[in-house]
Amino acid sequence: MYPQPPPSGQPQPGNAPTTAWLASGPPAQFPAPERPSASRHILTLVVVAAALLVVLAGAGTAVTLNVRSLDRQVSTLDSDIAARKAAQASQRAQLTREFQQSNLSGKLQQVRSMTEAAQQALLEWGRLGGPASGIKVVQLARNACEAAVIDYDATAARFPADLLSGLPLRIDMNDSSTNCDRSTS
DSSP, X not given: OOOOOOTTSOOOGGGHHHHHHHHTOSOOOOOOOOOOOHHHHXXXXXXXXXXXXXXXXXXXXXXXXXXXXXXXXXXXXXXXXXXXXXXXXXXXXXXXXXXXHHTHHHHXXXXXXXXXXXXXXXXXXXXXXXXXXXXXXXXXXXXXXXXXXXXXXXXXXXXXXXXXTTSOSSOOTTSTTTSXXXXXX
């Protein structure tokens, strides 16, 4: 397979190029790679550190800008919430003033008084034997009572239940004290 050098160490005529390198001695050594100097290492570290510093400064700036933006948004939301709460408190105070001015308890008492007046008119009409002319008085008393009921219901409907504090949301027409004497008809 592979040509073998002659045992005597002399080249044979057909193998001259193959054995020529053996005669010249060991192959030449490559020069050892040049080692970078310490100053080159330091320069590389300085460049890498500077690049990292630039990247970190940019990231820090971006984070700072985002935090400032978020702080502005939070303060805007806080002021919006405070404005809404102030508006709600103002509306509630206005509603409370309107409730106090509405005199619902007086209106309820008026419905009770007018119910009693309608009952008295009916009793008087019955006592007189039910003349046709007396029915008009009974009807006028009931109509006035029903107008008072409508006034109370319309006024009470403007206010939330927590403001009414014991007053009815609507007049109960099944209650004999506020039904304008409709239960007897």
